[in-house]
Amino acid sequence: METSTKPVKGKKKPLNETEPVISGNVVDQPVETSPGAFISANTVESSLDQIQKEHVIPVFVKDNEPVISHADFIECTQDIVRDIFHGETIMKPAVRLSHEIKGRIPEARNKPSKELLDHERTIYYERMAFLINIPSIADEVGGNTLSLTIGGVKAYNLDNLYSKKGTDEHFKVFIGFQVKVCTNLCVWTDGFVGDLKVKNLDQLKACIKTLLANYNGQRQLEALNSLNEYSLTEHQFAQLIGRCRMYNYLPSTQKAGLTPLLLNDTQLSSVVRDYYRDESFCRMSDGNINLWKLYNLFTSTNKSSYIDTFADRSVNCFDFVSDVKNALSGDWSSWFLS
Template identity: 35%
Template sequence: MKKNQKQLAVSKTEAEATNMVIESTGNELIIAPDEMGNHPNFIESNTSAITLEELTNKNIIPTFCDNTLTISHQNFIGAVSKVAEQIFGELTPVECRVSHPIIGRVPSAQNKKASELREDEKTVFYQRLAWVAHARNLTNTINGQTVNLCIGGVRAYNEDKLYRPQTPMKFKIFVGWKVRVCSNLCLTCDGFSGTIECMTEADIMQKALELFSGFNPRKEETLGLLENLQSTEISEELFCKIIGRLRLYQFLPVNEQKALPSLNIGDQAVNTMVKGYVSNPNFGKKEGEIITCWNLLQLANEAVKSSYIDTWLDRNRNCTDFALGIQQAIEGNDTEGYSWFLN
């Protein structure tokens, strides 16, 4: 099957078995390639893909020092997904990315060579997890690009104090629009929980309900806000000024940085933005065309996909704030100091 094929036709039985139905035509179902896993990852960095089944069956669950069980990755996903389905309807299968594996072995295999270990003698848990799922019936178009409403979360065990008796555990939950062609998430403040502390799955569900219920009435407004970014052009000269200021920002004294909008886009991400401006086929410069604030947002989002899992969401939301702020500055409506990046 060709990689550049836009749609895959599969039998009805096969599609139902994999739970990936989008639309039917006669005896065949047409499946969007991103639901078949044939699309860019929503985060890169040092992460690897893992199925929910593997996470459930092979990932051991850490405990606190008093042997109190932590909330497992899969239970975190299940709690948020249950609430999301109540608010947004049916979800697509969950995509999971994990990093920082803690690998071990059972005591009976302590004297074996690594090459001699059987699968049932190996243990692993993944310290960090990011996951996403799409609302099947909430798809739209922004500036010619298909976007899906996306929900998900992040969990990093390194933020939990496992060396103590049970304490609240930290999670992050989000909902926002994700661009299908590049899997870039466009996260806004009203779709991001920040760090939440929970003791039980019921706590997670309550926090998710508050976030999703607040975002749901404004999802079309958020879509319009993102779509409007296309109306503000950025010349190559202006883009170079913005990049220069982004580099300068990293080295400003702390007191000067505090007087400017908060920025989490590091120097490596700025380099990636420049590379994307030249070579990104979807959002980079094209002959005879000028990029817009929408392109700027996607170049920044693409760049921060190389962040570690525990910093990715904060940086992604910061990219949206930055693009919206630059738009306001270009249009002469700046009230937060983004004009500094244009001068």
């Protein structure tokens, strides 16, 4: 289903209010997921329906009680989103999985792997990330359409599955914006809970509701828009990338107080490549690049991060570019540009 994404100029309200930022045909039933992967490294595409029908659910070893499954997490988030954003266009969850864990039913324990029948195989994935996009709540930054997006990350490797039910289970939840042209995810600290510990599904629901209720999307849009006002010269860009590579080798005393960029060297190389080649966010003809484009080069290469670091690095990209902006505005000095 297609909906209008043209922003209503002069009528914007914070996105936690009832009136959407844009006009258009809106429904509260899921429609098709957005094309393009929001994360790619070591992941496979999946769906809520596939997880519900085909994946077994891990349990706590000591009492054989089930954990909060990937499907539980996605379903409860989807229900909350439908309730809070009733009347909006809410797309089906886009799901990515990694770290496949295979098994087999007891009756097939002695069979060679190549002889296993489909019903004799079991499977689940250790790590999962999902996004729920709301294209009817959108705005424009730097000529790019952004739509409101809610998502989460679950990695069983962070849980103590050798314990019993009631032990803390770990989740990451976020709300922010997705850039339509490239599916880059824009998340900042105010819309992110990086280590959510809960003991049951009711606690998880309550925490997700609190995050969504307290989120002020208009503030984030204003912060993203402000990145267009500042630019780096080619020399400054080269120095920034070089300092980012140097950061990990600094003495610990020099690291104190600095906001590092958590992207690895391979990802930084991709940023440099796309500085010259990216169709939407490359440099200007004079070599200058504004911070909105730089930020998108960072969030684009972050798609190659593993699921368990993806959301944290997304938030870090915004924090880092915000520090660069403050340095350019003269609010404080930055080692990365000095």
